[in-house]
Amino acid sequence: MTKTCAVFDLDGTIIGLSSEQVFLTYLLEHGEIPILNLLAWIANFLQVRHLPQAKSNKMHLRGLEETRLRDIARTCFVASLRDNISPRIPELMRFHREEGRTIVLMSGSLELLVKPFHEHFRTDMLIAHELEVVDGKFTGRRIGLHPYAQNKGKLALQLAETHAFDLAGSYAYGNHHTDVHKLALFGHPVAVNPDRRLQQIATERGWEVQWFHQ
Secondary structure: OOEOEEEEOOEOOOEOOOHHHHHHHHHHHOOOOOHHHHHHHHHHHHHHOOHHHHHHOOHHHOOOEHHHHHHHHHHHHHHHHHHHEOOHHHHHHHHHHHOOOEEEEEEEEEHHHHHHHHHHHOOOEEEEEEEEEEOOEEEEEEEOOOOOOHHHHHHHHHHHHHHOEOHHHOEEEEOOHHHHHHHOOOOEEEEEOOOHHHHHHHHHHOOEEEOOOO
């Protein structure tokens, strides 16, 4: 029997905002980030001046306890993120489950932020930005591929190979032009609240466009 999946992006798709920006604001407001960490992070950003690389650097979380940060992430989910979930998402996930598809969350956001969504929706798989933990504390260093741009395409292919998914019969949802690398691999790509470049690409290629967040 052919196995298919439905792969959902998080930021801009399931929710209409950036989960990491919300989380950072929450941490700053509650004094959870040491000032030296914040200064090191800002200094690195100014030195690199390359947004994708800078975003993958999480020096501001270096030395913070994993257990506490995960607890804070769950609190932030309930307080600031959960209410932003599009009502279309539960409907779509229910539809795909009824069709026998495996539901996958694939996000460039931090795994500890995506995990509460994974638990909330009881999705089958989770692929996100994972951080190294040593002695129960985050080092700020990334583990594995950062699920962003071309890497999302690579991870989708790995997913299909590992689990024998037929991507031609599968669905993928994304909102940003950098999601094209992933969306183009699927038989049913859906541009959700697309940015201008993705909307143009979707129109040229005849992809479905949906608006979850007004």
